[in-house]
Amino acid sequence: MVFMKRFLVLAMLAVAAIATAGVTAAQADTSDRFSKGGWYENFAPAIDRAIASGELFRIRGHCQSNCTLFLGVRNVCVERSARLLFHAGHGRGANRNVINQGSTQRMLNAYNSKLRQYVFARGYLNKLEFSAISGARMIDEFGYKECPKR
Numbered sequence: 001m002v003f004m005k006r007f008l009v010l011a012m013l014a015v016a017a018i019a020t021a022g023v024t025a026a027q028a029d030t031s032d033r034f035s036k037g038g039w040y041e042n043f044a045p046a047i048d049r050a051i052a053s054g055e056l057f058r059i060r061g062h063c064q065s066n067c068t069l070f071l072g073v074r075n076v077c078v079e080r081s082a083r084l085l086f087h088a089g090h091g092r093g094a095n096r097n098v099i100n101q102g103s104t105q106r107m108l109n110a111y112n113s114k115l116r117q118y119v120f121a122r123g124y125l126n127k128l129e130f131s132a133i134s135g136a137r138m139i140d141e142f143g144y145k146e147c148p149k150r
Contacts, residue, residue: 043069058147064130072110077147082135086124099128115142
C-alpha cells in the first residue's frame, strides 16, 4: 500500500513537471509574440513564467515598448540583429498621450544599470516617441548576453 501511494505521488509529480515544462518552453522562449508592445497586464504572466523557469529567453527581431520588460528576465539574451524601441509609459483612453510615471518606472526597473543610465540621460523615457537601440549595441555597450546561435 505504501509503495502504491509513493508510486502515485511520483507519477503525479512527473506529469505535472512535464506539463509545466511544455508550457514554459512554448510560452517563455522568445519575444516574438510581444514584439509590438501592449499593456503590462498582458506581459506580466509571460515575464513571470520566464523568470520562474530560469530557461533562456531570447529577444529577437523587433521588440518595442513593454516587450523591453523582458530585459529584466535573469536568463535573457539578445540577438545581434534585434531592434529594441523605448518610450515613456503612458495612460489609456483620454490619457493615452500623457506620460505615466509608474509605467515608466516599471520599464526602468527592468533594465540593467548601464542601459538605465543611458536611456535616462538621453530622455528616451521622457517622451512617447520611440528611440531605437540595436541588439548588437545592447550586447556590446550595455552588457546583455548575446544569444547562442541556433
